[in-house]
Amino acid sequence: MDDRPKATRNGRAAAKAKQVEAELIAVVVSVNDGEPAVLTIGQGDCLPSGPFALEHRSLQSGLRAWVEQQTGHPLGYIEQLYTFADRDRADGRQQRVISISYLALTRKEHATGASACAWRSWYDYFPWEDHRLGTPKLIADVLAPRLLAWAAEGEQTATRSERRRRAAIAFAFEDRPWNEELALQRYELLYEAGLVAEATRDERSIASDSTAGTTMVADHRRILATALARLRSKIKYRPVVFELMPPVFTLLQLQRTVEALAGRLINKPNFRRLIEQQELVEETGETSLDTGGRPAKLYEFRHAVLDETAVAGTKLPLARG
Amino acid sequence: MDDRPKATRNGRAAAKAKQVEAELIAVVVSVNDGEPAVLTIGQGDCLPSGPFALEHRSLQSGLRAWVEQQTGHPLGYIEQLYTFADRDRADGRQQRVISISYLALTRKEHATGASACAWRSWYDYFPWEDHRLGTPKLIADVLAPRLLAWAAEGEQTATRSERRRRAAIAFAFEDRPWNEELALQRYELLYEAGLVAEATRDERSIASDSTAGTTMVADHRRILATALARLRSKIKYRPVVFELMPPVFTLLQLQRTVEALAGRLINKPNFRRLIEQQELVEETGETSLDTGGRPAKLYEFRHAVLDETAVAGTKLPLARG
DNA sequence: CCCCTTATAGTCGAATGGATTATAAACGGG
DNA sequence: CCCGTTTATAATCCATTCGACTATAAGGGG
Numbered sequence A, B: 001m002d003d004r005p006k007a008t009r010n011g012r013a014a015a016k017a018k019q020v021e022a023e024l025i026a027v028v029v030s031v032n033d034g035e036p037a038v039l040t041i042g043q044g045d046c047l048p049s050g051p052f053a054l055e056h057r058s059l060q061s062g063l064r065a066w067v068e069q070q071t072g073h074p075l076g077y078i079e080q081l082y083t084f085a086d087r088d089r090a091d092g093r094q095q096r097v098i099s100i101s102y103l104a105l106t107r108k109e110h111a112t113g114a115s116a117c118a119w120r121s122w123y124d125y126f127p128w129e130d131h132r133l134g135t136p137k138l139i140a141d142v143l144a145p146r147l148l149a150w151a152a153e154g155e156q157t158a159t160r161s162e163r164r165r166r167a168a169i170a171f172a173f174e175d176r177p178w179n180e181e182l183a184l185q186r187y188e189l190l191y192e193a194g195l196v197a198e199a200t201r202d203e204r205s206i207a208s209d210s211t212a213g214t215t216m217v218a219d220h221r222r223i224l225a226t227a228l229a230r231l232r233s234k235i236k237y238r239p240v241v242f243e244l245m246p247p248v249f250t251l252l253q254l255q256r257t258v259e260a261l262a263g264r265l266i267n268k269p270n271f272r273r274l275i276e277q278q279e280l281v282e283e284t285g286e287t288s289l290d291t292g293g294r295p296a297k298l299y300e301f302r303h304a305v306l307d308e309t310a311v312a313g314t315k316l317p318l319a320r321g
Numbered sequence C: 001c002c003c004c005t006t007a008t009a010g011t012c013g014a015a016t017g018g019a020t021t022a023t024a025a026a027c028g029g030g
Numbered sequence D: 001c002c003c004g005t006t007t008a009t010a011a012t013c014c015a016t017t018c019g020a021c022t023a024t025a026a027g028g029g030g
Helices: A006-018 A059-071 A137-152 A157-171 A180-192 A220-234 A251-262 A268-277 A305-312 B006-018 B059-071 B137-152 B157-171 B180-192 B220-234 B251-262 B268-277 B305-312
Strands: A019-032 A035-041 A049-051 A077-084 A097-105 A117-121 A281-288 A296-301 B019-032 B035-041 B049-051 B077-084 B097-105 B117-121 B281-288 B296-301
Touching: A019 A059, A019 A220, A019 A251, A035 A059, A035 A251, A049 A059, A059 A077, A059 A097, A077 A220, A077 B077, A097 A220, A097 B097, A137 A157, A137 A180, A157 A180, A180 A220, A220 A251, A251 A268, A251 A296, B019 B059, B019 B220, B019 B251, B035 B059, B035 B251, B049 B059, B059 B077, B059 B097, B077 B220, B097 B220, B137 B157, B137 B180, B157 B180, B180 B220, B220 B251, B251 B268, B251 B296
Parallel strands: A019 A097, B019 B097
Antiparallel strands: A019 A035, A019 A049, A019 B019, A035 A117, A077 A097, A281 A296, B019 B035, B019 B049, B035 B117, B077 B097, B281 B296
């Protein structure tokens, strides 16, 4: 029985010419003591990746195999991010690469063997994204003036006002509210404006001191920004945070983890109310004494909600500015 | 300058063995007179698709080329859905296919030439998804008893209660609220239970009269269900509906389009209030007389919101049951 | 014992959003 | 020409949500 669509069947004669190489790329995230981290290889400038090969049963299992081989970390939760193919190989052959990127959530302590990998803070790569201690001075001191200068460079009036508008929305100029979910738009804006080193790497003209954040190989920082935006959006309606938590935790620890991901602080009573009324967690009966103050109740995730929340979704108090 | 990650570079020697074929698949959606339709080729059982080839500048442009060639429809809005690779080719060679699926929104009248393609209603393929005239009788008469029977077939007690639970959530048994976004889960549940013909096509054992909805080739109906779920979710926070509307429309036409997509009715005053207070549309000053009653104001989409709504998102009154 | 810390409980009020009712403006039939 | 029908448009009511704030509880250290 042949289930292939007609178009594919007709194109069969030239199939050899249409072969591509498929690459799997992983953004592996953990949060430790309120610091969100990503698993890197190389000099901290490269995400775990490898070609999708015949021995892999599926895309996911291929990804797990590569990450475990390169970093020693077994992966739990995995979610597909995006598939890219715009990059042509630079070498002589006309050869294309399709990159299929994934977001994975895990915990640091899952590490088994020592490998040439390292956990790096998200905010090394995106220092403008951490608003937990207020708006980073980097924005007002460096990014805002440079973005406005870039906007002023536009050839037409429409281009200039469009650029100003985009910058103002993404970076919350003029008393606009900061929206943590716009991480990808912000990176793309900085890229367009030549304020991240990746944008000017090929043309060696612009001095690299005008750029912000630690750079990564190829488009890996862009993929990381995609993961950041996706995760910041997803924690608001799906209980994925718990993939990053130890089996037992206090509500404040949970809150600090969410805050680390969102890059902003959350009102404490409201956070507790929301978590409790959704019945996401269950008291263990134990308490934690190393809080520095009154002992905190310990909770564990109610795994039953993974079935239930398909209906209602989860909520976190991150809606407004 | 070589930007490739190390893993890929190391795996280069065996690169030839890792070649795959990449296929692009499109779910092209339009809504006409309150009926949501999908663009099909073949006997209405196949989505437009074709291999990703060297002449395509990008995945998106390859997709546009294939759809235009096979159906004569130019595409506007395009959004990546998902990348599949679980399907191995059935022929002798060990050859893998990666399918990259896209959702496209357009309007029927965009058709240029006549081609071997046809618009088919979504609900031909998913008759259980249209709740605009109340819950389809199909659910209570056919699906519910068969799903419960399938649940009862489970070997262990845990399996049986798990199946009952999943079916109850997905299909709103026991006074649960109907959630239109669970379209994919519902299709997968019916697939598992052997109630869609695709599931039993290979094993010719089960009679096909026990299945529901028009079938499609390969996993195309599954991809269509993915698109349905994605679109039903997305219209709630992004102004994508307007891609499906003519340049000028009445608020009721807009509402009927949303209802067609969501498969459920919306409260009229609330819908109008939400659209107006978000300033998504602008009055043209004209009115439409062919309403059958009082003339309705004609509106057009405020394209400026495409920049603004990155911040706030759009809302539609589809939140609760 | 005071004071620091953190945990936990409760309140107030603005805004959201679902449901309902009321009024306006076209048409067609008797 | 009135009147019922249909659809558009406006306004109101009310439960719930959710951000901001205050108050009380329970540990440790000087």
